[in-house]
Amino acid sequence: MNEIAVENTSDLYAVRVQKLEEMRSSGFDPFRANWDQKHTSAEAIGLYKRDEDQTEVSVAGRIVIFRDMGKACFLKLLDRDGLIQLYVKKDEVGESAYLDFKKWDIGDIMGASGPLFKTKTGEVTVRTQKIGLLSKSLRSLPEKWHGLVDEEQRLRQRYLDLITNQESRNRMIMRTKILQEIRQFLWSRDFREVETPMLQNVAGGAAARPFVTHMNALDCDFVMRISLELYLKRMLVGGFDRVFELGRVFRNEGLSRRHNPEFTMLEVYQAYSDFRGMMDLMRDMVHHICEKVIGSYQVTRPDGVVIDLSGNWREATYKDLIIEATKDPQWFSRSKEEKLKRCSELGIQVDPNLEDFAVTNDVFEKCIEPTLIQPTFVTHIPKELCPLAKLNQTDSSVLDVFELCINGQEIAPAYSEQNDPFIQREMFEKQVGDEKQEMDTDFLHALEYGMPPAGGMGVGIDRLTILLTGASNIRDTILFPTLKAN
RNA sequence: GCCUAGCUAGCUCAAUCGGUAGAGCAGUUGACUCUUAAUCAAUUGGUUCGGGGUUCGAGUCCCCGGCUGGGUACCA
Numbered sequence: 001m002n003e004i005a006v007e008n009t010s011d012l013y014a015v016r017v018q019k020l021e022e023m024r025s026s027g028f029d030p031f032r033a034n035w036d037q038k039h040t041s042a043e044a045i046g047l048y049k050r051d052e053d054q055t056e057v058s059v060a061g062r063i064v065i066f067r068d069m070g071k072a073c074f075l076k077l078l079d080r081d082g083l084i085q086l087y088v089k090k091d092e093v094g095e096s097a098y099l100d101f102k103k104w105d106i107g108d109i110m111g112a113s114g115p116l117f118k119t120k121t122g123e124v125t126v127r128t129q130k131i132g133l134l135s136k137s138l139r140s141l142p143e144k145w146h147g148l149v150d151e152e153q154r155l156r157q158r159y160l161d162l163i164t165n166q167e168s169r170n171r172m173i174m175r176t177k178i179l180q181e182i183r184q185f186l187w188s189r190d191f192r193e194v195e196t197p198m199l200q201n202v203a204g205g206a207a208a209r210p211f212v213t214h215m216n217a218l219d220c221d222f223v224m225r226i227s228l229e230l231y232l233k234r235m236l237v238g239g240f241d242r243v244f245e246l247g248r249v250f251r252n253e254g255l256s257r258r259h260n261p262e263f264t265m266l267e268v269y270q271a272y273s274d275f276r277g278m279m280d281l282m283r284d285m286v287h288h289i290c291e292k293v294i295g296s297y298q299v300t301r302p303d304g305v306v307i308d309l310s311g312n313w314r315e316a317t318y319k320d321l322i323i324e325a326t327k328d329p330q331w332f333s334r335s336k337e338e339k340l341k342r343c344s345e346l347g348i349q350v351d352p353n354l355e356d357f358a359v360t361n362d363v364f365e366k367c368i369e370p371t372l373i374q375p376t377f378v379t380h381i382p383k384e385l386c387p388l389a390k391l392n393q394t395d396s397s398v399l400d401v402f403e404l405c406i407n408g409q410e411i412a413p414a415y416s417e418q419n420d421p422f423i424q425r426e427m428f429e430k431q432v433g434d435e436k437q438e439m440d441t442d443f444l445h446a447l448e449y450g451m452p453p454a455g456g457m458g459v460g461i462d463r464l465t466i467l468l469t470g471a472s473n474i475r476d477t478i479l480f481p482t483l484k485a486n
Numbered sequence: 487g488c489c490u491a492g493c494u495a496g497c498u499c500a501a502u503c504g505g506u507a508g509a510g511c512a513g514u515u516g517a518c519u520c521u522u523a524a525u526c527a528a529u530u531g532g533u534u535c536g537g538g539g540u541u542c543g544a545g546u547c548c549c550c551g552g553c554u555g556g557g558u559a560c561c562a
Contacts, residue, residue, distance in 0.1 A: 011496095011530070012531085015513065015514075016513095065521095065522085067522080069525090070518040070519065071518080072518090073519095074522080076522090087520070091519075117520095120521090123521090125520085140496045140497075140512055141496085142497045142498085142512095143498050143511050143512070144511070145497095145498075145523050146497075146498045147498090148497075149498070150555095153554095156554095206562070207561085207562060209560095253560065254487080254561065256559090256560090256561090259560095484552095
């Protein structure tokens with residue numbers, strides 16, 4: 001017996017344990033029972049044409065509604081497809097089976113078989129002839145009408161949330177479908193899915209604080225990965241010239257509506273492509289998901305705002321957006337002091353100790369990003385913001401990259417990947433000077449063997465799921481979000 | 487990290503000025519062989535998140551702690 005059971009023993013619990021004991025002493029163990037489930041609820045309902053057909057089905061699931069009318073009962077079973085109604089009548093199942101059955105509870109898992117019919121009120125129902133108890137539930141489920149609303153319990157006991165809240169169940173199903181369709185899409189474009197280490201010596205590819213852990217066998221510390229980038233680029237060096245990984249990364253930073261310490265990242269690398277190729281790939285991928293999973297190119301946020309993902313998406317350079325927001329065509333030739341002055345005129349709070357480029361980026365993050373609700377590729381960001389991308393050939397102050405913003409947040413950055421080992425080292429050294437990220441010298445060594453020119457892209461799957469499911473919080477898209485021990 | 491709100495029966499929620507902690511669902515017992523939050527009758531169930539304090543008396547007021555929500559900061 002588990003700890004929760006011992007701690008929270010209640011009368012309700014005791015009653016059900018007693019029912020279980022009685023079953024066992026009469027020679028029946030519900031946990032050893034089995035059932036030949038031939039149909040899901042949806043499949044069964046789909047088979048119905050007319051009452052006269054007497055279409056036989058065999059279903060199984062959890063009892064979520066139990067309406068007892070004496071010598072007949074209506075109940076509803078929940079299975080992976082949803083709900084199906086059963087009509088269990090004494091005359092149909094026999095007296096002794098019926099008496100046993102009446103002791104079953106909401107929450108129990110059972111099987112039922114018999115012909116389909118339609119009730120007076122038009123609901124396709126199983127006229128149950130054979131029933132079996134498959135697992136006894138010892139705890140009462142949350143209330144049927146309101147479901148589980150306590151946010152903490154919904155997260156800590158997600159299984160209860162999934163049983164009671166259809167919305168929650170649907171959102172999680174949608175997430176699995178999104179993952180499946182991403183794989184389908186990339187496989188169809190000849191990308192290979194690979195797995196690279198989560199335990200690393202150097203956490204590279206992003207500027208984030210890593211989780212540190214210790215390995216006993218080697219008696220040394222490891223860090224949990226914060227991105228997939230540097231290992232996937234090693235794969236490019238190794239000749240896997242279309243490659244992706246879909247996996248968890250870990251960042252030891254704050255939690256918020258948009259941040260969970262572990263989250264799912266997709267990174268894609270395509271040799272002989274560049275950031276423009278990634279634009280097409282990203283748009284095609286999202287369109288594919290819209291078609292296969294959402295069934296629409298428009299998604300509606302909880303507040304009613306509609307985001308249109310169809311067609312081509314807006315493209316704007318970082319510089320143009322900044323100039324538009326500051327209404328200052330000369331912004332990029334102003335001194336830092338002039339920029340700060342303009343910021344205060346615009347009512348933007350900016351830390352005066354920031355470096356010049358960071359002041360500008362603050363303007364972007366505070367004034368521009370939140371306004372980019374419809375999909376927008378923001379291109380050519382300043383070179384200081386990323387050490388891993390190629391400089392633009394006509395304007396060496398900016399990078400050949402885009403950041404895709406939708407719903408007021410960054411969904412996916414993509415680069416023309418830096419493959420010059422000298423420039424790469426130089427960029428890293430600058431970053432290290434700013435204590436931004438540790439240098440992965442083994443990665444630099446790999447680059448020296450030659451990495452093909454490539455486009456690369458990273459997609460925050462959780463944020464994409466927020467967008468596509470209309471969720472308002474990252475925790476609504478993660479089955480078991482990070483929580484403090486209770 | 488900071489600000490703010492919440493925590494009462496298994497679940498969803500009440501409880502006036504500090505004065506016997508209530509209801510619905512679930513449970514138990516009974517009635518009902520087409521119900522839809524089924525209905526009807528009766529009924530069980532409480533360490534009010536934990537600890538301390540003020541008071542004749544605390545769910546309610548004060549202090550400390552825990553967990554959670556919302557906001558904010560950090561986060562390429």
